Amino acid sequence: MHEPVLLKEVLENLLTSKSGIYLDATVGTGGHAQAIVSQLEPGGKLICMDRDESLLEIAKKRLKKYRDRVEFAHLRFSQMKDLVSGLKVKKISGFLFDLGVCSLHFCGE
Numbered sequence: 001m002h003e004p005v006l007l008k009e010v011l012e013n014l015l016t017s018k019s020g021i022y023l024d025a026t027v028g029t030g031g032h033a034q035a036i037v038s039q040l041e042p043g044g045k046l047i048c049m050d051r052d053e054s055l056l057e058i059a060k061k062r063l064k065k066y067r068d069r070v071e072f073a074h075l076r077f078s079q080m081k082d083l084v085s086g087l088k089v090k091k092i093s094g095f096l097f098d099l100g101v102c103s104l105h106f107c108g109e
Ligand SMILES: C[S@@+](CC[C@H](N)C(=O)[O-])C[C@H]1O[C@@H](n2cnc3c(N)ncnc32)[C@H](O)[C@@H]1O
Pocket: 002, 003, 004, 005, 025, 026, 027, 028, 029, 030, 031, 032, 033, 049, 050, 051, 052, 055, 075, 076, 077, 078, 098, 099, 100, 101, 102
């Protein structure tokens, strides 16, 4: 499984409001996402996006128990504007772009 990088730093700097709405634009297998949603309070939500459908499926299974606070989108960065405008929310509290490579793209599971 892919190890999320700078996890402590991401949590400290991204989660400014635990009832906020966040977008993980590179959810991959959901390592960062799992740590983020586990800290969200009622009203909080994480939108999980990735261009790779097979990784998104892994993230969906991993985040199953948090289904009340996650949504998934199989999209690319170039389609993000439509995703965000379709959410009909006043504010997104934070975006995560983990622009490294996913180890599964090189070595498999
Ligand atoms: C380093 S991995 C993310 C790992 C993830 N943070 C985790 O904890 O498992 C980077 C991800 O970015 C995704 N990605 C790359 N280009 C993208 C694009 N244009 N739009 C959406 N996702 C993209 C890849 O499919 C890959 O899953």
